[in-house]
Amino acid sequence: MPFVPLSFVVAVLLLVLFAAAVRHGDERPVNRPFLALILISAFLSVLSGLRWGYGMQGTIMFLAPVCAAAVPPLAYAGVTELVRRSRTSLVRRLALHAVPMLIVIVLLATWRDAIDMALVLSFVAYAVAILLLMRPGTDALRLAPFEEAARAYRAILFAALALLLSAAIDTFVFLDLTWMGGQYAPPLIAVGNLVSLVILSIAAAAASRSHAVAETGEATVRSETGSDEETLSAVEALMATKRAYRDVDLNLDRLARKLGIPARRISTAINRATGKNVSQYVNEHRIAEACALLAETGKSVTEIMFEVGFQTKSNFNREFRRVTEMSPLEWRERKTATSPIAIKHDP
Template sequence: MPFIPLPFVVALLLLILLTVVLRRDGGSSQNFPLLALIILSIWQSVLSGLRWGYDIRTMMFLAPVGAAIVPPLAYAGVVQLVRGSRRFKTWQFGLHAIPALTVVLFLLASRDLIDVLLVGEFVGYALAILLLMRPGADALRLAPFEGAAPAYRAILFTAFSLLLSAAGDTFVFLDLIWTHGEYARPVIAISNLFLLTILSVAAASTGSPSEPVVVVSPPPQVDVAEDAGTMAAIDALMRARRVYRDVDLNLDRLARKAGIPARQISIAINRATGKNVSQYVNEQRIAEACQLLAETERSVTEIMFDVGFQTKSNFNREFKRVTEMTPLQWRERASSIAI
């Protein structure tokens, strides 16, 4: 039986993942940097299989260049989720290309410095991603509220994966100095596969923005009275128009419906409820779901779609977060109280 290196198996699995993502996010709304990240992960897995499975040493000259491209792609994908589909300017492309170009120069001049460069790059981009996500899930203004929390966690996972990769590269660098690479080979193979896999899964989990962003200037310092007015307007939208039923509702769309800057809405809800906007909107959905479960015989799935959820896993998770019960347990309890 021919030997098939594990990286080739990983590459095949990532190719299947890419196909699923392309089918899910069809159309012009795809997040191309994150798609490119998955494609690059497939390429790096193939290189890893050729290098460590068949000992083709020329692959070691290509792999560092691909590794240098991973953090900028991850960062660009997160930026698109946070700020919309605005294109990077030429100088921004040039700025993010510097690490890969520097790696190419080091390959020609001094390979010893490549590990140090990659460690610094991975740490720098990880911190940049964490900086973008300081507002929490509300930073994802273009992500539908149902998927904002999973996307936020996937992005944090991406940032910490970059940090873990930097830690692995640091270990390999020190191992080459202290033991002349006794443990470098297995650590490199395992850490690379781990990084590529989790980055690809995280990229697939974040989805893609559904519409262009509307740029709104940050408002001045918000006071208590303004918070109260904002909350009154949002509560009225929820009660009168039930805008939470919109499955594609996100922070920008809510801001346009209310005629209030997105940042002002986020600040007001956070101060008034201690929750982010996605949690607040999902709680409005769960409140109506509870009412429908208690007062009608409609199926849980039908109610889930009616109140604005698209997936049963998200619905069940949010329902349990709010009520500490499953939908069926809630219905059973409501029936027993009615009797």
């Protein structure tokens, strides 16, 4: 029976994950850097299997570090697609993020012993850069729809931690090769880096389900000046009169364009006045209308979920329980106990 390295199995699973991520996107714009990250991770798993499973060296010794150097920039590029619209050209961005790979290529020709440390520094630097981008919490994901922001935020944090884990493993391997003659290096590289790639790919797939909403020709953003009270009043008016929260693709940038108020000012005002992030604030408006519809109409929970702006039952139920401390059905039963209404049942 032929020997099949674990890394080959991981590569197949990552390709399945890639297919699922692409299929999930449907007609939405896909997060190409995250999808490329999954493919690179699968390729690195194959290279790991060839090297540690079959003892193949040669070209693999050149391909593996160059491909590994592409991982952190792809993770960072995927995050920035949800954080901000780049004002620099695609060529300049590609040139900037190609620097780690170019450094590795130069080191392959001049100083191979320094490659491991160069990769460690790259992984740590990009992980720190991602964590700095995420400092505002879910409000950092200005281009991600509010319903998907919390999930994407958690996935991105896991991706940053996976980069740090990979850097830690590479550091340990370097020290093991230096001081212990590589006694523990093979199993640690084979298993540890595979774990890091799997975590990173799963996180990328989860985050890739969020999408940057296309630009619309709405109100021009005004200056940064204005009190928190004025900003919050403007947001409340938009929610009350136009029910903007029903827009399933509503995100912080789109909300800013609707109001003509800078996104940062909206985020700051809501956070200071309510102690919540913008995603929680918008979802609470959705839940408030859902509560009213559950109590006053016979519509099914699924109908109500879609009507108020949610797209998934899991997120709707989670947010509903966060706000009301009960499920939608429990809320309906409690509110309609004394005045029953005709209720449509979910299939």
